[in-house]
Amino acid sequence: MSQTRSASRKARIGNIRYNANGQADLTGISRGANILLNILFVCLAAFCVIPVLLVIVVSFTPENVITRWGYSFFPRALTLYNYEYLFMQPKIIGQAYLMTIFVTLAGTTMSTLIICLYAYPLSRPDYPYRKGFAMYMFVTMVFGGGLLPYFIVVKNVLNIADTVWCLILPLLFNAFWCIVMRTFYQQSVPVALIECARLDGASEIRTFFQIVLPISLPGLATVALFMFVTYWNDYYQAMLFLNAQKDTLQTMQYMCYRALSSVNFLRTQAANLGMLSAEQLASIPNEGYRMTIAVVTIAPILCIYPFFQRYFIAGLTVGAVKG
Amino acid sequence: MKKTLRWIVLILGLVLIITGFIGYCTPDISMPWLSGDPAGWSAWEHFVTFIAHNGGTLMLAGIVVILFRILVLPFLLDAAGTQKQWRVFGKNTPLTLFMLPGSLCLLLFNYLPMPGIVLAFKTFKKGRHGVVQSIADSAWNGLTGFSFLGTETVQNYIRNTLLYNFCWMILGLVVAVAIAIALSHLRNKKSTKFYQTFVFMPYFLSWVIASYLLYALISYDKGMLGGVMESLGVVKSRYDLANLYQAPQYWPLILTLANQWKYMGYNSIIYTAAISGIDTELYEAAMLDGAGVWQRIRYITVPLLKPMMIIMTIMAMGRMANADFGLFYNLPMGSGPLLKITGVYDTYVFNMITGSSTTNYGTIAATSLFQSVLGFILIFTSNMVVRKISPENSLF
Numbered sequence: 001m002s003q004t005r006s007a008s009r010k011a012r013i014g015n016i017r018y019n020a021n022g023q024a025d026l027t028g029i030s031r032g033a034n035i036l037l038n039i040l041f042v043c044l045a046a047f048c049v050i051p052v053l054l055v056i057v058v059s060f061t062p063e064n065v066i067t068r069w070g071y072s073f074f075p076r077a078l079t080l081y082n083y084e085y086l087f088m089q090p091k092i093i094g095q096a097y098l099m100t101i102f103v104t105l106a107g108t109t110m111s112t113l114i115i116c117l118y119a120y121p122l123s124r125p126d127y128p129y130r131k132g133f134a135m136y137m138f139v140t141m142v143f144g145g146g147l148l149p150y151f152i153v154v155k156n157v158l159n160i161a162d163t164v165w166c167l168i169l170p171l172l173f174n175a176f177w178c179i180v181m182r183t184f185y186q187q188s189v190p191v192a193l194i195e196c197a198r199l200d201g202a203s204e205i206r207t208f209f210q211i212v213l214p215i216s217l218p219g220l221a222t223v224a225l226f227m228f229v230t231y232w233n234d235y236y237q238a239m240l241f242l243n244a245q246k247d248t249l250q251t252m253q254y255m256c257y258r259a260l261s262s263v264n265f266l267r268t269q270a271a272n273l274g275m276l277s278a279e280q281l282a283s284i285p286n287e288g289y290r291m292t293i294a295v296v297t298i299a300p301i302l303c304i305y306p307f308f309q310r311y312f313i314a315g316l317t318v319g320a321v322k323g
Numbered sequence: 324m325k326k327t328l329r330w331i332v333l334i335l336g337l338v339l340i341i342t343g344f345i346g347y348c349t350p351d352i353s354m355p356w357l358s359g360d361p362a363g364w365s366a367w368e369h370f371v372t373f374i375a376h377n378g379g380t381l382m383l384a385g386i387v388v389i390l391f392r393i394l395v396l397p398f399l400l401d402a403a404g405t406q407k408q409w410r411v412f413g414k415n416t417p418l419t420l421f422m423l424p425g426s427l428c429l430l431l432f433n434y435l436p437m438p439g440i441v442l443a444f445k446t447f448k449k450g451r452h453g454v455v456q457s458i459a460d461s462a463w464n465g466l467t468g469f470s471f472l473g474t475e476t477v478q479n480y481i482r483n484t485l486l487y488n489f490c491w492m493i494l495g496l497v498v499a500v501a502i503a504i505a506l507s508h509l510r511n512k513k514s515t516k517f518y519q520t521f522v523f524m525p526y527f528l529s530w531v532i533a534s535y536l537l538y539a540l541i542s543y544d545k546g547m548l549g550g551v552m553e554s555l556g557v558v559k560s561r562y563d564l565a566n567l568y569q570a571p572q573y574w575p576l577i578l579t580l581a582n583q584w585k586y587m588g589y590n591s592i593i594y595t596a597a598i599s600g601i602d603t604e605l606y607e608a609a610m611l612d613g614a615g616v617w618q619r620i621r622y623i624t625v626p627l628l629k630p631m632m633i634i635m636t637i638m639a640m641g642r643m644a645n646a647d648f649g650l651f652y653n654l655p656m657g658s659g660p661l662l663k664i665t666g667v668y669d670t671y672v673f674n675m676i677t678g679s680s681t682t683n684y685g686t687i688a689a690t691s692l693f694q695s696v697l698g699f700i701l702i703f704t705s706n707m708v709v710r711k712i713s714p715e716n717s718l719f
Contacts, residue, residue, distance in 0.1 A: 029508050029510070029616050033616070034508075034509065034510045037505055037508065037509060038509065038514065040505070041505070041506075041509070041514075041518040044502070044518070044521075044522060045518055045521035045522060047584065048521050048522055048524060048525050048584060048588070049521055049524070051533075051536035051537070051539070051540060051584075052524075052525075052528070052536065054536070054539050054540065054547055055535055055536055055539050058539055066545060067545075069550065070544065070545035070546060070547070070549060070550045070561060071539045071540075071542075071545050071546060071547045071550070072547060072550050073547065113424075114424045114425050114428060115425070117421040117422070117424060117425060118421065118422055118424070118425030118426075120418075120421055121418040121419070121421050121422055124418065127415060127418050128411055128415060129415065129419065129422075133422050133426070136426065136429065137425075137429065140429055140433035140434070141702075142699055142702050142703065142706075143437075143695060143698075143699045144433065144436070144437075144695055144698075145433075145436030145437040145438070145439045145440055145691075145695070146436070146439070146440070146672075146688060146690075146691025146692055146694065146695050147669075147672050147673065147676060147687075147691050148439065148442065148672070148676055148684065148687045148688045148691050149436035149437070149438075149439020149440065149442065149688065149691075150432070150436040150439075151676055152436070152439055152454055152455070152458075153431070153432070153435045153436045153439065154432075156453060156454040156455060157435065157455060158431065169428070169431070169432070170432050172428045173425050173428035173429055173432070178425070203417065204417035204418055204421075205417055208421070229527055233527070233528070233529035233532075234529075235529060235531050235649075236648065236649070239673075239677070240673075240676075240677065253529055253531050253532075256531045256532065256535065257531045257534075257653065260531070260534060260535060260538060260656065261656060261657065287545070290535070291535065291539065294532055294535040297532065298528055298532050301527050301528070302524075302527075305524060305527055306520060309519075309520055309523065312523070313519075313523075313592055313596075316589070316592050316593065316596075317592065317593065317596040
C-alpha cells in the first residue's frame, strides 16, 4: 500500500521519506506539523526577544511621547535625542563605562589565566596532589560560610571594599569552569604529547604555554567568554561593597540598578557633577534616557553573542559531561 | 613510642572537644557560686566556671589539635617517609605553582569566611579593636541566635525559596526537554540554529537589565501591557489597570515567566547536545518498522535522555536552598506589598546586611548558616544519589 503511494510522490520505505538526494528524512514529521512547530518557535523566540526590542524602541522615543502614551512598540514619534544627549554629556556615564570595561578586561584576563592554570594539573594523571587540590575546590562548591562572614572578610579583613579590587577579586575563581576546563584538557591533550615534550627536555611551564594552551584554545575561549559575561553583568559585588555616596567606582550595571530604583537618580548624578544649570537639569530626558543607558549597557554583549554562541554551547556541553 | 604519641594527641583533641561541648551547654544557673565572691570559690568551682565560660573556645582548640594530628604529626614522626615525600614534592613544584593563584583565591574568598560561622553562636558586641577581634571577644550564647526560625516572616521566606525552586525545577525540566525534542524535529537544520540563538540570548542579560524590560512591559502608567490592552479594548484606559507592582497575586506567574525566559534556552542546550548524540540508526530502524513521531519520542528519545534528566534534576535539587538573588531582588524593585510573595532567603539576608547596624550580626550569621547547612545537606545527598546512578557524573 505504501509502496504504491511512494511511487507517485517521493521514495518511501516504512515510515522513512527520502529526499531528492536520497538522504533519509529522520525528523519524519509532516509538512503541516513542521509549519506548526515553526510557528511555535517563532512565538518562543518572540517571547525572548520582544522585551529587548521594546527597550531599544523606547530609547528612541521622545520624552513627551512616553509621558503621554507610555512605552510602546510603535511610538508616535522617534528621536535620536537620548543618544545625542548621551554623547553631549559623556561625563554622566563615561566614568561608569570605562570602569566596566576596565573591570571586565582585567577580571577576564586574570580569571581565565587562573582557571586554566588550576585546571591543568588536575587533568594530569601523574600529578600526585591532584585529588587533594580537587577536594580543596569541591569543598567550596558544597559549603560556604554564608553571606555575612564573606562580607566581613572582604570589608574588614582584606579591607578592599570601596576599591576596584572588590569588583574583580571575589569573582576570579570559578569552580564550575575549572571543571569544564579540566575535562577539556583531558579530552583534547593526549598524555603521550606531554610525555614527548618532557623527553625533548621542555620544562613544565614551557609545555603548558607552548603546547597545551594552543591545543586547548577553544576551551580557553569558552572560559574567557563566560568570564567576560560574568564580569560585564555583575552588579552584586557593587551592591554589597560600594558606597552609594561615592560614584567614581560604579559600573554600568550598578548604575542601571540605581537609575531604576530612584526616579531622579540621573538628575542627581548630573547635578553632583556640577556641570549643569537648573533648567538644563530639568530638561534631562529621564524615562527614555534610562532605557538608553540600559541599551548601551547590553549592546556589547548583544554584539558579540551571535558570533561566539557556538563556543558558549560547546563549553556547556563539555560541562554537562562532568559537573 | 610514636604510636603512643599519636594516640595521646588524638585523645587530647577529643577531650578538649567533649569538655568544651559540656561547658558550652552548661547554663550559668547551674553554678550557684557565681553570685558570690570569686575569692571564696574552691578550685573545682574555678575550674567549672572556666570551662562553662570558654566552651566554644575549647571546642575550637580541640578541632585545631585534631587537624594537627591528621595533617602535621605524620610528617614530623616519620623522617624517612617525609624525605621521600619532599622529593616527590620537589619534582612537582612547577605544577604545584600553577595551583597557587587559584588556591589563594579560594582561600581568601571561600575558606577565610568559614570560621565566621562562629558568629551564629555568639552575641556580637562591637569592641574597639576592629570587627574580627570583636567577634573573638563576643560572648557565646548557644542556640539563641536561631530563634528567628520560629518567626512567621522567616518561615515564609524559607517556604518561598523551596517552593519556587521546586516548581521551577520540574517546569524547567519539562520545558527544556520539550524545546530540545521539538528543535530536533524541525525539518530545516538551519532554522534549528536560528531559533536556538534567540532562545539562548536572555541568559546573557543580567537581572538588572531584565528588571528594565519588565518595567517597560508592566509599569503602571507607562507599561506596554496597559497600552496594548487599551488599544485592544480590554480596558477603557490604561489607568484602569491595576498597578502590578502592588498586586502580589500576579507575581508567581510573572516570576515563573521571567525564570523561564532567562533559563529555558540555557537548560535545553544540554538536552539538544544529548539528542544529537543519539545514533540515527535507532530512528531509522524504528521508522522502518513503522513507528510514528510520538512513538519514536516516547520509546527512543525520552528513554535515552532519561539519565541526563535524572542527573540534572538531582543537581537542581542540590541548589534548592539557594534562590536566584537577582530575580527576586531586582524584578519586584523592592515593592513592599509584594514581599510576602517575592521575598526569599537570599534577599532577606542581603537586606539585613546592607540595611542594618552591626548589632544583630549574630542573627544574620545564624540565618545564613542555616541556609548553608540546608544547602550542604541537599547537595551531599543529591550527589550521593548521582554517584549511585552514574558515577561519572557525580561531583565528588
